Amino acid sequence: MKKQLGRFIKQRKQQQMPVVKIAHSVYKDILLTIGARPAESGGILLGPVGTNDVTEFFFDDGGSCTGTTYSPDYVTLRQKMKKEWLPAGIDMKGFVHSHPGSFDHLSSGDMIYINRLLDKNDDMTMFVAPIVIPSQYRLTPLVVLRDKPRVACEAKFEFF
Numbered sequence: 176m177k178k179q180l181g182r183f184i185k186q187r188k189q190q191q192m193p194v195v196k197i198a199h200s201v202y203k204d205i206l207l208t209i210g211a212r213p214a215e216s217g218g219i220l221l222g223p224v225g226t227n228d229v230t231e232f233f234f235d236d237g238g239s240c241t242g243t244t245y246s247p248d249y250v251t252l253r254q255k256m257k258k259e260w261l262p263a264g265i266d267m268k269g270f271v272h273s274h275p276g277s278f279d280h281l282s283s284g285d286m287i288y289i290n291r292l293l294d295k296n297d298d299m300t301m302f303v304a305p306i307v308i309p310s311q312y313r314l315t316p317l318v319v320l321r322d323k324p325r326v327a328c329e330a331k332f333e334f335f
């Protein structure tokens with residue numbers, strides 16, 4: 176599985192890339208859900224409050240995508256946030272979703288949506304938003320930084 180995960184992630188060597196720590200289990204779960212389906216599905220990335228670490232992933236069965244913009248199932252996610260995640264000390268770190276073809280950037284719709292969430296959640300220093308290209312079996316590690324909210328940055332994902 177480790178080998179497979181390494182190939183799944185497209186890492187470009189760049190200096191000063193933001194670093195996000197992601198649990199192996201999260202990658203495995205993304206592969207087995209979003210990575211194994213046709214494009215345009217997604218899920219929420221979660222981790223301990225007060226960090227940018229991603230330790231949990233919830234596949235959003237009720238989410239939908241229009242073109243390259245992912246729309247989560249707010250009702251379900253809000254309920255789980257209130258009843259399960261926040262009581263367990265974890266909150267939202269971002270969203271992962273897939274795009275058709277080989278479009279591994281955030282769409283303008285994605286950027287509008289991410290900026291809205293950054294505005295609402297002022298404790299987030301970044302929004303983790305990787306894009307999965309199921310047909311090529313790869314994931315592009317992207318984040319949007321609070322201090323550079325208009326652009327998507329390629330990030331370095333570190334596994335633990």
Ligand SMILES: [Zn+2]
Pocket residue numbers: 243244245272273274281282285
């Ligand atoms: Zn998108």
